[in-house]
Amino acid sequence: MSIVEIRNLTKKFEVEGHTVTALDGISLLIEKGDVFGIIGMSGAGKSTLVRSINYLEKPTEGNVLIDGVNLEELSEKQLRKERSRIGMIFQNFNLLEQKNVIDNICFPLEIAGVSKKEARERARNLLRTVNLEDKEKAYPSQLSGGQKQRVAIARALAPNPQILLCDEATSALDPQTTSSILALLKKINEDLGITIVIITHQMSVVTDVCKKVAIIDSGRLVEEGPVDEIFADPSSDAAKELISGKEIRYTPIDRLHEEKKIRIVFMENSAYEPVIANTILKLQTPVNILRADTRNVNGKAVGEMILGLPEGEAIQNDIISHLKGAGLAVKEVTENE
Amino acid sequence: MNEQVIKMLLEGIRDTLYMTLGSVIIGYIVGLPMGILLYVTSEKGLHPNKPVYRAFDFICNIIRSIPFLILLILLIPFTRFVVGQSYGSTATIVPLVICAAPYIARVVESSLNDVDAGVIEAARSMGASNFQIVTKVLLVEARTSLLTGFTITTGLLLGYSAMSGTVGGGGLGDIAVRYGYYRWQTDIMIITVILLIVIFQIIQNLGTNISARFDKRKH
Numbered sequence: 210m211s212i213v214e215i216r217n218l219t220k221k222f223e224v225e226g227h228t229v230t231a232l233d234g235i236s237l238l239i240e241k242g243d244v245f246g247i248i249g250m251s252g253a254g255k256s257t258l259v260r261s262i263n264y265l266e267k268p269t270e271g272n273v274l275i276d277g278v279n280l281e282e283l284s285e286k287q288l289r290k291e292r293s294r295i296g297m298i299f300q301n302f303n304l305l306e307q308k309n310v311i312d313n314i315c316f317p318l319e320i321a322g323v324s325k326k327e328a329r330e331r332a333r334n335l336l337r338t339v340n341l342e343d344k345e346k347a348y349p350s351q352l353s354g355g356q357k358q359r360v361a362i363a364r365a366l367a368p369n370p371q372i373l374l375c376d377e378a379t380s381a382l383d384p385q386t387t388s389s390i391l392a393l394l395k396k397i398n399e400d401l402g403i404t405i406v407i408i409t410h411q412m413s414v415v416t417d418v419c420k421k422v423a424i425i426d427s428g429r430l431v432e433e434g435p436v437d438e439i440f441a442d443p444s445s446d447a448a449k450e451l452i453s454g455k456e457i458r459y460t461p462i463d464r465l466h467e468e469k470k471i472r473i474v475f476m477e478n479s480a481y482e483p484v485i486a487n488t489i490l491k492l493q494t495p496v497n498i499l500r501a502d503t504r505n506v507n508g509k510a511v512g513e514m515i516l517g518l519p520e521g522e523a524i525q526n527d528i529i530s531h532l533k534g535a536g537l538a539v540k541e542v543t544e545n546e
Numbered sequence: 547m548n549e550q551v552i553k554m555l556l557e558g559i560r561d562t563l564y565m566t567l568g569s570v571i572i573g574y575i576v577g578l579p580m581g582i583l584l585y586v587t588s589e590k591g592l593h594p595n596k597p598v599y600r601a602f603d604f605i606c607n608i609i610r611s612i613p614f615l616i617l618l619i620l621l622i623p624f625t626r627f628v629v630g631q632s633y634g635s636t637a638t639i640v641p642l643v644i645c646a647a648p649y650i651a652r653v654v655e656s657s658l659n660d661v662d663a664g665v666i667e668a669a670r671s672m673g674a675s676n677f678q679i680v681t682k683v684l685l686v687e688a689r690t691s692l693l694t695g696f697t698i699t700t701g702l703l704l705g706y707s708a709m710s711g712t713v714g715g716g717g718l719g720d721i722a723v724r725y726g727y728y729r730w731q732t733d734i735m736i737i738t739v740i741l742l743i744v745i746f747q748i749i750q751n752l753g754t755n756i757s758a759r760f761d762k763r764k765h
Contacts, residue, residue, distance in 0.1 A: 293673035
């Protein structure tokens with residue numbers, strides 16, 4: 210049984226007399242122990258989607274099942290109990306500014322009615338998990354962004370949740386702090402077996418830690434699957450856009466004159482082999498490298514390149530079949546991508 | 547200055563403090579829950595309820611739009627009914643409370659509105675009930691702002707308690723009106739004014755210090 214099952218979820222908001230559809234018929238299965246990424250541009254509806262998982266947003270239509278329990282059928286009180294088993298962290302950390310670190314971590318336990326002594330003990334253990342033993346008495350205002358997020362993670366873990374929801378949890382952090390927080394999340398997933406759902410607009414976050422990914426565009430689920438597969442062969446426009454990172458493209462493809470352009474993705478070992486050089490040497494024809502990037506997808510080196518091919522269909526087909534023969538994913542790129 | 551005047555001034559200070567603190571405390575007993583109710587039932591609150599919000603909003607605005615001096619006179623029959631007499635410092639507390647409660651409710655509502663919505667959402671995500679959010683999140687996170695509001699309200703009521711001197715309310719205001727206005731004894735009036743200023747300063751400084759000490763946001 211999936212730990213999270215989203216069935217045909219639709220959420221509509223009334224804004225000044227207009228009905229805005231934030232989510233449109235989304236169905237998703239998240240398996241126990243997964244690190245599941247939900248990615249989309251801002252405004253795609255991913256924040257609404259994550260808030261539907263713990264029913265902070267009640268869906269207009271459709272259902273959310275946590276461990277087989279349909280949240281729609283729960284009373285308000287049962288729902289609060291269920292929520293306490295789903296931890297959540299946020300972009301802006303949302304710590305209680307007037308409470309110190311240990312009291313912040315104890316807070317969900319205090320709400321649940323756990324005794325103070327027991328709560329403190331648990332909080333101290335969690336401070337060790339997030340490497341902040343020395344900050345017990347500090348107030349949030351005295352901490353850096355990364356430290357605040359660590360406190361927030363410890364707080365979310367305090368009631369022993371089965372699921373941890375991360376809403377743009379690294380979006381307010383610098384790249385270095387982001388990777389340390391992601392490493393911590395990975396460790397929590399591996400050591401504690403907690404299912405993690407990560408909402409983000411950063412593809413690098415997904416490729417770093419997620420095993421599976423769902424891509425949301427304008428409130429719809431456009432693509433879903435294992436991260437390496439989607440990365441190698443994105444089929445939706447939204448996925449292509451997120452992977453190519455349009456905003457960091459230095460050489461717009463439409464300004465180049467090559468007749469045919471292809472996108473190749475290096476998987477695993479091929480990233481370490483001189484595949485392009487071998488192709489050029491073997492076929493005795495040049496190719497133009499328009500863009501190249503290598504990334505770490507779940508510990509695997511994955512590279513992507515956009516190549517401009519010389520004119521002539523025969524030679525183009527030769528190059529493509531040679532690259533495919535070397536185990537690369539090859540796809541033609543059209544002008545607008 | 548003769549002993550009698552000093553005794554009168556001391557009694558004036560006592561009565562002024564009695565009226566101010568009495569009305570502030572009772573005012574908060576009424577106004578704090580009212581402010582919380584306004585916050586909770588407002589459109590973006592924890593439990594929006596338009597009719598309840600509208601009703602309390604309306605009451606607050608009506609009372610706050612009546613000048614205190616007029617409220618004081620308007621409420622004389624009610625004060626007589628509650629306290630048994632319409633003059634003296636205990637009687638003055640009645641109109642002071644009625645004037646202060648809606649003001650306090652507004653001050654409390656605005657303090658609670660300043661609490662970061664993200665923190666409230668975090669508490670909800672942990673499974674907190676609305677009651678827990680009010681008592682464990684809102685009142686804790688807003689305490690600095692609430693204490694500042696308390697100080698401002700106390701200062702306001704100190705001034706209003708003096709105003710009630712015009713209708714025989716007792717306290718320093720009463721002395722200032724009787725001696726300064728009716729008898730032209732400017733010296734006594736000046737002393738009462740100085741005493742009011744000193745009391746006001748003490749309240750303001752005390753309030754500012756306490757709220758700063760409770761604020762953990764800046765260190």
